[in-house]
Amino acid sequence: MEITKENISDWLKGLQDSICQALETEDGSGKFKEENWIREEGGGGRSRVIENGEVIEKGGVMFSAVSGKTPDFLLKEKEHSVSSSSAQTESTFFATGVSIVIHPKSPLVPIIHMNIRYFETSNGTKWLGGGIDLTPHYIVDEDASFFHGKLKEVCDKHHYSYYSEFKTWADNYFYINHRKETRGIGGIFFDRVNQNEHLNFEQNFAFWQDVGKAFAPIYVELMHKNKGKAYTDDQKQWQLLRRGRYVEFNLVYDKGTKFGLETNGRVESILMSLPAIAGWVYDYKVKEGSEEQNTLNKLKKGINWVS
Amino acid sequence: MEITKENISDWLKGLQDSICQALETEDGSGKFKEENWIREEGGGGRSRVIENGEVIEKGGVMFSAVSGKTPDFLLKEKEHSVSSSSAQTESTFFATGVSIVIHPKSPLVPIIHMNIRYFETSNGTKWLGGGIDLTPHYIVDEDASFFHGKLKEVCDKHHYSYYSEFKTWADNYFYINHRKETRGIGGIFFDRVNQNEHLNFEQNFAFWQDVGKAFAPIYVELMHKNKGKAYTDDQKQWQLLRRGRYVEFNLVYDKGTKFGLETNGRVESILMSLPAIAGWVYDYKVKEGSEEQNTLNKLKKGINWVS
Numbered sequence: 001m002e003i004t005k006e007n008i009s010d011w012l013k014g015l016q017d018s019i020c021q022a023l024e025t026e027d028g029s030g031k032f033k034e035e036n037w038i039r040e041e042g043g044g045g046r047s048r049v050i051e052n053g054e055v056i057e058k059g060g061v062m063f064s065a066v067s068g069k070t071p072d073f074l075l076k077e078k079e080h081s082v083s084s085s086s087a088q089t090e091s092t093f094f095a096t097g098v099s100i101v102i103h104p105k106s107p108l109v110p111i112i113h114m115n116i117r118y119f120e121t122s123n124g125t126k127w128l129g130g131g132i133d134l135t136p137h138y139i140v141d142e143d144a145s146f147f148h149g150k151l152k153e154v155c156d157k158h159h160y161s162y163y164s165e166f167k168t169w170a171d172n173y174f175y176i177n178h179r180k181e182t183r184g185i186g187g188i189f190f191d192r193v194n195q196n197e198h199l200n201f202e203q204n205f206a207f208w209q210d211v212g213k214a215f216a217p218i219y220v221e222l223m224h225k226n227k228g229k230a231y232t233d234d235q236k237q238w239q240l241l242r243r244g245r246y247v248e249f250n251l252v253y254d255k256g257t258k259f260g261l262e263t264n265g266r267v268e269s270i271l272m273s274l275p276a277i278a279g280w281v282y283d284y285k286v287k288e289g290s291e292e293q294n295t296l297n298k299l300k301k302g303i304n305w306v307s
Numbered sequence: 308m309e310i311t312k313e314n315i316s317d318w319l320k321g322l323q324d325s326i327c328q329a330l331e332t333e334d335g336s337g338k339f340k341e342e343n344w345i346r347e348e349g350g351g352g353r354s355r356v357i358e359n360g361e362v363i364e365k366g367g368v369m370f371s372a373v374s375g376k377t378p379d380f381l382l383k384e385k386e387h388s389v390s391s392s393s394a395q396t397e398s399t400f401f402a403t404g405v406s407i408v409i410h411p412k413s414p415l416v417p418i419i420h421m422n423i424r425y426f427e428t429s430n431g432t433k434w435l436g437g438g439i440d441l442t443p444h445y446i447v448d449e450d451a452s453f454f455h456g457k458l459k460e461v462c463d464k465h466h467y468s469y470y471s472e473f474k475t476w477a478d479n480y481f482y483i484n485h486r487k488e489t490r491g492i493g494g495i496f497f498d499r500v501n502q503n504e505h506l507n508f509e510q511n512f513a514f515w516q517d518v519g520k521a522f523a524p525i526y527v528e529l530m531h532k533n534k535g536k537a538y539t540d541d542q543k544q545w546q547l548l549r550r551g552r553y554v555e556f557n558l559v560y561d562k563g564t565k566f567g568l569e570t571n572g573r574v575e576s577i578l579m580s581l582p583a584i585a586g587w588v589y590d591y592k593v594k595e596g597s598e599e600q601n602t603l604n605k606l607k608k609g610i611n612w613v614s
Contacts, residue, residue, distance in 0.1 A: 251555060276587060
């Protein structure tokens with residue numbers, strides 16, 4: 001396809017369709033509810049939210065394509081050395097993407113997040129960004145290796161250094177600094193990619209599409225493998241605490257969330273990422289040698305899951 | 308008493324004792340657990356946390372007194388016009404305070420927050436700060452008037468303009484901008500007060516002490532009045548959503564929380580403010596004419612509760 005903003009947002013809508021379809025099929029009973037919304041300043045979106053499914057307790061697969069006057073701070077963050085000529089600050093932008101967060105009912109099925117986004121300005125800036133990361137309530141080495149292995153496959157197809165670069169980026173990004181814990185087992189993350197020392201824009205675009213296409217088969221496999229397993233009340237309780245950490249990350253650190261809340265974004269779409277229910281216990285201590293402790297021990301940067 | 312930092316922190320410890328005593332008595336079964344902690348960089352605190360009481364589901368009455376090298380940004384925020392001489396940036400600080408958040412079990416008992424704090428530097432800065440605000444899950448006009456009436460009494464005893472000034476400050480501070488909602492019905496809030504156009508430091512200190520002393524009788528009265536009332540599962544569900552908003556405020560906006568998390572504060576003490584359990588429902592709509600809608604309608608700045 002020719003890479004135009006219209007083609008990109010059409011492709012993302014198709015991706016949203018196919019992901020919702022795959023998730024509904026694996027869930028077995030939950031159905032996405034669709035809502036189309038319009039942004040006053042330009043553009044809009046198509047929200048798809050699922051609640052109280054058989055496997056998925058709460059989740060969203062959100063498409064948006066918005067446009068308007070480019071906010072100054074967006075460009076400045078990376079281009080602070082460039083003097084802000086009026087031509088630059090008065091540019092218009094177009095941004096489109098698909099964002100997904102799935103909170104399963106069972107503590108034995110991991111939380112997953114995926115986002116791919118494209119941003120351009122009338123001045124010629126074109127940026128690709130995205131990532132997939134997994135937050136198991138209980139870390140299972142086999143699943144973690146499967147997950148990272150699949151992401152490595154996607155990356156390796158495009159450039160041999162991408163998995164290692166973008167895995168490190170995810171480790172650093174999905175980090176709850178005040179807890180000194182990663183949010184989960186990471187995955188891949190990249191932002192503001194156009195051409196780089198490895199690939200040109202078209203090649204990076206193909207990689208970006210493959211990240212989007214990888215989501216459904218990966219998560220469907222993890223749902224399928226774990227959804228039937230029995231769990232205890234204690235494990236459900238632990239899930240609430242892990243979800244509490246997820247809330248902490250999203251509200252304190254996540255750049256997309258901050259950006260959305262500060263720029264008068266659609267609150268319900270932005271905070272779709274929060275779980276149906278989450279909990280906090282004062283100074284909770286895990287038992288020595290428990291599965292919970294095993295999980296905490298692995299919420300660290302720099303673990304190599306695909307050796 | 309002579310106003311020295313030692314006397315202030317001793318007085319605060321006494322206040323913590325008397326508040327815990329009053330809350331335990333009214334709760335009937337819950338007991339505070341105490342933990343003493345030391346801050347590596349200087350000072351420490353005495354945490355008192357109550358969980359699974361008869362009335363209180365989760366709450367903390369936290370005392371701390373910490374010291375160290377004054378962080379630059381703390382002074383700069385208000386004193387940006389003053390050039391930062393090395394004498395100033397290398398000053399030491401002392402900060403002491405009592406912070407309280409109480410999350411009751413019943414949705415018919417309001418959440419309450421109180422904080423009083425004192426800050427000084429070796430350069431002679433002395434600041435008093437504090438406030439009390441109430442977050443009812445369901446706003447009851449009579450309780451709101453009682454609450455604000457008591458705060459007005461405390462303020463009026465010291466200066467006729469304080470209630471109006473500090474009530475407005477609370478309305479603006481306890482505001483969830485992305486929701487366009489106040490956190491609750493507000494209360495009073497003030498920060499960085501030394502002498503001002505109304506009172507000298509000693510007089511403001513007396514006011515500050517009275518704010519601290521007002522907390523227990525006010526909240527005990529609200530517990531007592533509402534704790535025996537029967538409530539429904541739907542009301543309990545609504546409580547989870549209101550607590551979700553509380554989490555949003557604390558993690559996204561609250562300056563004390565941000566400051567604590569960014570300066571390597573004691574995470575468990577800082578996040579004691581979060582409820583045992585909270586919830587989020589996508590795009591939740593209240594029923595026309597319901598008590599929930601009545602509450603949302605009153606989560607606004609500028610309501611006069613003591614006319």
